[in-house]
Amino acid sequence: MWTDHHPGAALPELFATGGDTVSFAGGLPDLEALPLRTLSSQVSRLMGLGGRLTLQYTTTRVAPSLVPAIRDLMGREGASATSEQLVPTTGSQMGLLAVALGVGAPGDPVLLPTPAYPGAAAAFRTAGMEPRALPEDADGPDPAALYETVRTLRADGRNPRLLYCNPTFRNPTGATIPTPRRRELLAAAADLELLVVEDNPYGLLAFDGSTTPALHALDPERVIYLGTFSKVFAPGLRCGWIAAPEHLAPALRRTAEVMTLSPSALSQATIAAFHTRHGWDDLLDGYRTAYRERCALMADALDAELGPDGPWRFDRPDGGFYLWLRHRDGQDTERLTGPAAAIGVSFVPGSHFGVGREHAGALRLAFSNAPRRRIAEGVCRLAAALAATPAPPARGGDR
Numbered sequence: 001m002w003t004d005h006h007p008g009a010a011l012p013e014l015f016a017t018g019g020d021t022v023s024f025a026g027g028l029p030d031l032e033a034l035p036l037r038t039l040s041s042q043v044s045r046l047m048g049l050g051g052r053l054t055l056q057y058t059t060t061r062v063a064p065s066l067v068p069a070i071r072d073l074m075g076r077e078g079a080s081a082t083s084e085q086l087v088p089t090t091g092s093q094m095g096l097l098a099v100a101l102g103v104g105a106p107g108d109p110v111l112l113p114t115p116a117y118p119g120a121a122a123a124f125r126t127a128g129m130e131p132r133a134l135p136e137d138a139d140g141p142d143p144a145a146l147y148e149t150v151r152t153l154r155a156d157g158r159n160p161r162l163l164y165c166n167p168t169f170r171n172p173t174g175a176t177i178p179t180p181r182r183r184e185l186l187a188a189a190a191d192l193e194l195l196v197v198e199d200n201p202y203g204l205l206a207f208d209g210s211t212t213p214a215l216h217a218l219d220p221e222r223v224i225y226l227g228t229f230s231k232v233f234a235p236g237l238r239c240g241w242i243a244a245p246e247h248l249a250p251a252l253r254r255t256a257e258v259m260t261l262s263p264s265a266l267s268q269a270t271i272a273a274f275h276t277r278h279g280w281d282d283l284l285d286g287y288r289t290a291y292r293e294r295c296a297l298m299a300d301a302l303d304a305e306l307g308p309d310g311p312w313r314f315d316r317p318d319g320g321f322y323l324w325l326r327h328r329d330g331q332d333t334e335r336l337t338g339p340a341a342a343i344g345v346s347f348v349p350g351s352h353f354g355v356g357r358e359h360a361g362a363l364r365l366a367f368s369n370a371p372r373r374r375i376a377e378g379v380c381r382l383a384a385a386l387a388a389t390p391a392p393p394a395r396g397g398d399r
């Protein structure tokens with residue numbers, strides 16, 4: 001069977017939470033900030049006034065009432081899109097597969113700076129594409145390496161046409177590509193005639209509320225932007241969008257139609273109604289505050305438990321959901337999951353975020369949904385698991 005050779009994107013066994021386990025594995029949002037009472041009365045009004053419409057099939061266009069909500073979010077990072085450029089999705093995971101199927105071609109290499117969100121490589125592989133890791137330096141994907149990689153592939157008769165990027169508060173590292181590097185990358189992509197897939201679930205979750213211009217804002221004709229309400233509203237509504245260069249939107253709309261027939265009118269109407277009445281500011285502030293607090297609790301506990309002279313290193317993120325812990329000598333973190341689970345803590349080993357095993361010497365911690373009062377305890381357990389297990393070398397190391 002096809003699935004025998006293609007692992008899925010999710011990691012359900014790592015995301016399982018036992019009774020006493022402190023889970024740092026799943027990148028789940030903290031939905032405490034959602035005003036559930038308000039939402040429930042809005043959904044009930046939607047049912048009363050237009051239930052037969054919101055529960056009906058709909059078109060493969062983003063609902064006109066939702067367009068202002070999307071434009072408001074994208075505008076905060078300097079980007080914009082017309083209704084013609086927008087394609088509705090059930091979230092960025094579907095967006096990734098729609099792009100891979102609708103714009104990519106089976107057998108094409110696709111370039112990914114790694115470590116990368118595993119769902120991206122899984123979507124590209126599902127469409128028959130071949131993910132290739134792209135080298136990076138301290139500022140992110142390295143334009144010189146991009147030239148080199150693409151030229152080598154083309155000299156070999158291969159034709160990479162897509163470059164995948166999660167440029168702001170990246171899953172799993174929390175890193176953001178600075179604006180000058182964004183411009184350099186886009187210039188290289190233009191030179192090399194690559195389309196850039198910008199996967200941006202976390203861009204508005206800077207702890208201090210600051211933003212970085214989206215790649216789409218800097219070159220709207222070259223960038224296919226994947227937006228989602230999963231991290232700024234709620235993932236359970238399964239609602240997102242693609243903002244594509246206009247000439248690609250029809251192909252993506254057709255692909256999306258094959259995948260889902262039509263998006264959920266109810267989800268779109270719920271989000272649109274919320275935005276019309278409340279806007280995004282308060283909700284975004286609530287999320288940012290929650291993640292800033294949790295990240296500080298986790299980073300302070302890691303500093304205290306792992307110490308400055310130990311073998312583990314991390315950079316304090318400025319936003320998003322994740323913290324990336326690297327072992328100086330490349331300890332294979334997959335072997336640590338068992339001992340960690342035995343003392344009640346979970347994380348995702350770095351190997352999940354590579355194209356091969358190039359990041360096996362790291363691990364991802366999600367602070368986004370860990371209960372505040374249990375973060376220090378979870379880190380204490382993690383430190384015990386890391387210290388108690390011998391360190392067989394892994395390829396990768398401190399990168």
Ligand code: PMP
Nearest residue numbers: 027091092093117166171228230
């Ligand atoms: N891209 C990235 C970088 C992610 O972290 C995630 C989810 N964690 C997704 C895409 C998919 O999210 P969704 O389908 O809920 O929008």
